Amino acid sequence: MSDPRPVLYLLCGKIAAGKSTLARSLATRPATILISEDHWNSSLFADELKSIEDYSRLSRRLRNAMGPHIVALLKAGLSVVLDFPANTLLTRGWMRGIVDAANVAHELHVLDLPDETCKRRLRARNAGGDHPFQSSDAEYDLFTSYFVPPTPDEGFNMIVHRE
Secondary structure, eight states, X not given: OOOOSOEEEEEEOOTTSSHHHHHHHHTTSTTEEEEEHHHHHHHHHTTTOOSXXXXXXXXXXXXXXXXXXXXXXXXXXXXXXXXXXXXXXXHHHHHHHHHHHHTOEEEEEEXXXXXXXXXXXHHHHXXXXXXXXXXXXXHHHHHHTTOOOOOGXXXXXEEEEOO
């Protein structure tokens, strides 16, 4: 018998580490919905996303709008897979606020893969053309320079995935 309590599933990993693939898998669980930052950003802000500064500003706007909605979904008894990268202290702080406001269980899935694996996957993803955003190796390196792995003292229930 499955546990009926809602869970907030969070994902941390570099570009092309497999966060969205894992998110889709987690979202197949009963009473679980998927909320994807890439989907919302590409739908709402595609013409405005030109730089990492744009991403930071627009992603913050999206988080501010979505936070109360995510809390409401969790309080209504639905589990949520939040396919937003939990890659910085600031973003994880926002996610911690959702966990606390909704008073729900959570899992932080950390995809710990080498840069070369992620870059290889990124090039394949770009070639496939199915992802809403294309990123170069240089953009990968830029975004990765902001990546801060989570630590136990942040208080998340971490599940680490390696190749």
